[in-house]
Amino acid sequence: MVDGDKLLLVDNKTIINAVKRVNGDVVPLYYYMAKAGATEITPDHIYDGLVAAYTGGNIGEISNAITKIWNSGEIDEEKMKVIKWLCMETNFTVDYAKTLYKPEEPDWVHDIITRHTKSKVPAFFKYAKDKDDKQIEPLNDSTVNRIYKLFPPKRYRLNFKLNIKGIFNYKMLLHNSHATLNEDIAEKFVKLTSSLNFNQTGTEGLSNYHAVFDAVREEMLELPYTEQEIVDALVVYLFSEKRNSKKRAFWTIYGDVVYQNLRHNIDENSAVCPTCGQRFIKARKDQTYCCTACRQATKKKRSFCIDCGKEISTKGKANRKVRCDECAKKRKAELQHVRYMAKKLSTS
Numbered sequence: 318m319v320d321g322d323k324l325l326l327v328d329n330k331t332i333i334n335a336v337k338r339v340n341g342d343v344v345p346l347y348y349y350m351a352k353a354g355a356t357e358i359t360p361d362h363i364y365d366g367l368v369a370a371y372t373g374g375n376i377g378e379i380s381n382a383i384t385k386i387w388n389s390g391e392i393d394e395e396k397m398k399v400i401k402w403l404c405m406e407t408n409f410t411v412d413y414a415k416t417l418y419k420p421e422e423p424d425w426v427h428d429i430i431t432r433h434t435k436s437k438v439p440a441f442f443k444y445a446k447d448k449d450d451k452q453i454e455p456l457n458d459s460t461v462n463r464i465y466k467l468f469p470p471k472r473y474r475l476n477f478k479l480n481i482k483g484i485f486n487y488k489m490l491l492h493n494s495h496a497t498l499n500e501d502i503a504e505k506f507v508k509l510t511s512s513l514n515f516n517q518t519g520t521e522g523l524s525n526y527h528a529v530f531d532a533v534r535e536e537m538l539e540l541p542y543t544e545q546e547i548v549d550a551l552v553v554y555l556f557s558e559k560r561n562s563k564k565r566a567f568w569t570i571y572g573d574v575v576y577q578n579l580r581h582n583i584d585e586n587s588a589v590c591p592t593c594g595q596r597f598i599k600a601r602k603d604q605t606y607c608c609t610a611c612r613q614a615t616k617k618k619r620s621f622c623i624d625c626g627k628e629i630s631t632k633g634k635a636n637r638k639v640r641c642d643e644c645a646k647k648r649k650a651e652l653q654h655v656r657y658m659a660k661k662l663s664t665s
Contacts, residue, residue, distance in 0.1 A: 348405060351418040370414035379407045381438055382430070388439035388459040399433050402426060441465055467658050487556035492578050496549035502540060503554040506547075509533045510566035530570050548574045624648070 327333075356362055383403050386396050402422075409419045422430065440456040442448040444465075456462050488494050510533060537547050548571050555564050568575075587596050588604070592611035606612040622629050624644040640648060 351416050353417045373413045376407050376410050379403050382434040385434050385436050396433055399430050467655055489582050490552045490575050490578055491549050492545050493549050496553055498553050498558055499550035502547055502550040533570055
């Protein structure tokens with residue numbers, strides 16, 4: 318489906334070859350679309366237009382129906398005809414608030430469309446639309462589901478036993494390294510955020526809080542301080558004075574400011590020594606360790622698998638290993654599968 322006033326031109330060989338394999342009857346669609354009659358702009362007519370937009374302009378169900386057909390296996394002539402009908406219906410629906418016109422499906426057309434769209438939505442809707450397993454079709458080889466197979470689920474673990482992160486220094490989050498505690502700022506921030514559910518373990522629903530986040534940020538600026546001074550004071554309060562407090566509200570509201578502070582405070586030519594955990598300025602681009610002693614100590618240093626956390630042997634040249642033999646074998650198999658599926662998709 319292509320919007321009538323936009324056209325995408327590509328020279329990708331895979332896409333061009335795929336288009337050539339399609340039947341010759343797949344061509345741009347053209348049909349006359351009615352226009353709404355001229356009318357006086359009045360509050361009543363504006364209201365009627367808004368009602369029409371919200372009640373007759375939803376294309377979600379139609380596009381989902383098209384997706385069901387593409388997910389239904391081989392696309393025969395009748396299925397392709399249904400896709401064309403639904404594509405046309407989508408275009409009329411998009412313009413409905415402007416034209417106030419949509420064609421009605423004849424009964425025989427409605428029966429055919431229903432026959433091909435009564436299935437559940439494709440499996441990838443589990444991730445695209447948060448559907449549960451009861452609401453989706455089983456995973457098959459349709460295009461989107463095949464793309465999904467290129468990215469097999471993998472559980473990544475953060476292993477804090479590894480001594481490669483260095484020692485946390487909250488002053489790296491500050492714009493002014495001499496910032497001190499400000500009770501007024503801390504008290505108002507706690508008051509504004511104490512009733513908000515920032516302490517959920519997941520990120521579901523956080524997008525609904527954006528307006529609230531902005532409101533908190535605006536209210537904090539009612540204090541006689543700049544936003545940078547506010548953030549610095551909160552860093553001191555949350556990371557030095559009250560270390561055990563929950564900080565989701567702070568990261569959500571002021572994370573962008575702290576990120577810029579970190580960029581300002583960390584030298585781009587620096588690195589963290591994997592042996593002692595200290596940050597150092599590199600004398601050359603490929604320098605990994607802060608000193609000769611740390612580089613030599615690495616040969617005797619214990620190392621742990623980044624996937625399972627088990628200790629791995631680091632003898633001789635193997636000191637660069639980041640996975641145990643078992644996890645390395647699994648990782649190799651995953652990469653081979655990805656390459657195989659990518660090659661299969663590009664040649665299909």
